[in-house]
Amino acid sequence: MQQTISFTLNGKPASVNTDDERMLLWVLRSDLGLTGTKFGCGEGLCGACTVMVENEAVRSCVTPLKSVAGKHVLTIEGVGQHGLAAIQQAFLDHHAFQCGYCTPGMIVNAHALLQKTPHPTRDQIARHMEDNLCRCGAHGRILDAIEQASGPRKAGA
Amino acid sequence: MAIATEGMVRREFFSLAGAGLYVFLHAEAQEPARLPGRQSGPTDLNAYLKIGADGRVTCLAGKVELGQGAMTELAQVLAEELDVPFDAVDVVTGDTGLCPYDMGTFGSMCTPLLVPAVRRAAAEARAVLVLMASERLKVPATELGTGAGAIRELAHPSNRATYSQLVEGKRIERHLENIPLKASDLRVIGTSPRRKDGPDKVTGRAQYAGDGLLPGLLHAAVLRPPAHGAKLKTADTSAAEKITGLRVVKEGGMIAVLHERPDIAREAVAQIEAEFENPPAGANDKTIFDHIRKIATQPRPVGQSGDLAEGERLAGSAIEHTYLNSYVAHSPMETHSATAQFENGKVTVWASTQAPFMVKNAVSAAMGLPSENVRVVARYVGGGFGGKTAADQAVEAARLSKITGRPVQVVYSRAEEFFFDNFRPAAVMKIRAGAAGGKIVLWDSEVLGAGEREANPFYDIPHRRITSVGGWQGGNPPGMHPFAVGPWRAPSVNSTTFARESHIDVLAAKAGIDPLEFRLNNLTHPRIRRVLETAARQFGWKSGQAPSGRGFGMACGIYSNACNATMVEVAVSRDTGAVQVKRVVMALDVGMVVNPDGMRQQAEGSVIMGLGYSLSEEVRFRNGEVLDHNFDTYRLPRFSWLPEIDIAFVNDPQAQSLGGGEPPIISMGGALANAIFDAVGARVLQLPMTPERVKAALA
Secondary structure (H helix, E strand, O other): OEEEEEEEEOOEEEEEEEEOOOEHHHHHHHHOOOOOOOOOOOOOOOOOOEEEEOOEEEEHHHOEHHHHOOOEEEOHHHHOEOEOOHHHHHHHHHOOOOOOOOHHHHHHHHHHHHHHOOOOOHHHHHHHHOOOOOOOOOHHHHHHHHHHHHOOOOOOO | OEOOOOOOOEEEEEEEOOOOEEEEEEEEOOOOOOOOOOOOOOOOHHHOEEEOOOOOEEEEEOOOEOOOOHHHHHHHHHHHHHOOOHHHEEEEEOEOOOOOOOOOOOOOOHHHHHHHHHHHHHHHHHHHHHHHHHHHHOOOHHHEEEEOOEEEEOOOOOOEEEHHHHHOOOOOOOOOOOOOOOOOOOOOOOOOOOOOOHHHHHHOOOOEHHHOOOOOOEEEEEOOOOOOOOEEEEEEOHHHHOOOOOEEEEEOOEEEEEEOOHHHHHHHHHOOEEEEEOOOOOOEOOOHHHHHHHHOOOOEEEEEEOOHHHHHHHHOOOEEEEEEEOOEOOOOOOOOEEEEEEEOOEEEEEEOOOOHHHHHHHHHHHHOOOHHHEEEEOOEOOOOOOOOOOOHHHHHHHHHHHHHOOOEEEEOOHHHHHHHOOEEOOEEEEEEEEEEOOEEEEEEEEEEOOOOOOOOOOOOOOEEEEEEEOOOOOOOOOOOOOOOEOOOOOOOHHHHHHHHHHHHHHHHHHHOOOHHHHHHHOOOOHHHHHHHHHHHHHHOOOOOOOOOOOOEEEEEEEEOOEEEEEEEEEEEOOOOOOEEEEEEEEEEEOOOOOOHHHHHHHHHHHHHHHHHHHHOOOOOEEOOEEOOOOOOOOOOOOHHHOOEEEEEEOOOOOOOOOOOOOHHHOOHHHHHHHHHHHHHOOOOOEEOOOHHHHHHHHO
16 A cells, blocks of 8 residues: 655654655665665575564564564664674774675674674574575674674573 | 795786886696786785775775685785784785786686785785885894784884884885795685674675665666577567566667666566567577587597507497586576766776676677776676676667667576577587506597596506597587587586596496505596595495495586595485485695685585585576576585585695685586496486486486
8 A cells, every 4th residue: 555654764754755655674674775775585584684663673674664664674774873883893993894785684683693792602603594595605704793792691591 | 036836826027117117928828728817916015905094904805705715815814924813814806906916716826826815915015114114113123023013122112113103004015025934834725704794784785786885876677588599579668668668779789678667667678669670490408409419510639649559459349428518507696787887088997897897898799998997896796607797778778868868787697598598518528448457448438518627537548548629618519509608617627527436436347356455556646536535435435336225326527726636425326316415525736725614615605506416406498498597497515415515635735725616616517427336227418417317318
């Protein structure tokens, strides 16, 4: 249904008048011009389009626009809007990317994990990241980067 | 006139009188003859570098940054020879309007061919700048020193001129020959600085071909056939045409719908009611190997020596196996994408391609435009692996932009990406071989479909014959492969190495000899011996006869003169056939390493991608229809697959640098097959070694 959907995008108000059944990915990339969020598969299978809605990482290619009405949406552009976030710096430090196409989705998904679980174990990180695909094979470095960004674990944690 | 260059490729330069232009030919190249053509590019240093008025230096390279780190490596050698800080170098890649000609980014040729060209250009530029400074400062050149983008009188450092003052933003018009490269005290080469592409990539600012949002941009979706060989009979676009803002184009055999929103164009194309005439029944992913055998013409000899009958006699009983591998997709995370703008008889195409100059020619030919009116830009490309050489989507976008008078973007869906991929070819590789007294005496092998690179073993075998039909590079008997095939990271060599190294272990097991010992018994190739010995040390290889139950396996190989030995440890479930890879140790000899961390990234990536082609990746198809449409059925390696990875470089620092993107992947199939055998005694003869195939081999 054609209507105006308003939400908070990277901390700022956004509203779009369009068919509210359209997927968030295309509204972000095409209507709002935020191309950091990538198209990879269109079916929620690869994670390149991962964004956060409220505190959850979601696949924007299968998230209807209407479902984010009134909510907070965070994209890769928002993760580093006040200077590089720790998770971005860690990806740089570890060269945790090659072609970089899956990287925004990886970073946003990791960001979501660290918001909920500030000091995850390496296993927890790997499980959380499992369904984000990387064809270049940066997997080990991505885990290293997320570990670095999570900082030292508290004793007993 | 000949210019001495370091390394394995000797070049001769021929001056074109008066033009100030040079072309060069390779007098000799050690690349296998069947690599796709050869590198060529200008020798004028201005083609490769510009010194800006602000003191920053721009490196211009026709190669493309696919993720392999080309931008960083090029900046390193430029900074080294020109004596400027690494951080003062910007790199522009893949833009046919700005960068010197380059054939394409494939074949691990950037490091051995382009990097030295840029290095020479920078060395020459520095020498010319010293001459200019000598005149300006009125000091003999021998009393000048360079550093941090400036030239100083050694005795009076305040008497100085910066490069930008000398050049004043202009071309460097003077040229010098035979400028030696730095041989010692390297500041940047051999280090691992921050990747140049990092800041763009971690912030989402990196622009890929589908990220260009030009004013008035239309997104196109093109009607595709359901199967290769299907012919369009009728197409009714009336339902789609009802969508507000939709444009339908029917021209020159193409039916496309265009809309300002990409998802709406995609939905619209699904509403076209099209009828296709299906192609005649053909092979599927199960019958393909019989099909290839049937279609194969008389094999072409690739290598022969000794006397096969004598080899048979010496061996007593030879062992014959046929090794198979399925079609494998490239599956870059970025699908083929292009954005084109046609204006006033000229077109600019931003395209995801490994070969922007080839795409420029393709667009020029398809549109009937003079070459100078076509510019192709491939800034960041989201993975290639050999699959983004041709770029039909760029031609489609350019045509549609001309037709509609608007900028047009074409981005393949994931299903289109699978459908139009030029797969790694399926292959049937028969090997008959035998040993006597621990020495291989017979090797008779036939490669169908894969191509023959590295099919002729580097082992010392007196009686051998190697034949081949077809391959990834074409020349296939008509109908052998039911769709396009092409180069897939280390083309031919993943297939031929899997077959050879599996069979070496088969012979070792029959002889009751440890696989490492058996290999070394049969090898005089010093560089292969060295990587094997290094890997064995690093792995902690202990002699044992397979199957030992330990799940240890090894393989070694050569790709474009680089040597690789890989040792792995696996656990195999007898119940499910599932293989878990615990540890991979790889020793590589790729010559002098310009950027150790960059090389490591390539090796780690190759381990992961190697797990894919070895264990899970195969394209399912039937009668020209590609049945894999997305990542639910086509399984890529994931985080949970990640083994412990240990990479060792075995290199002579004085040796020519070799490309590193492909050599690390070649041994994974063979090493894993041998490890599975060592774990459970099951010899799997077909890639990928899925749980079903492992179980079948166990039965």
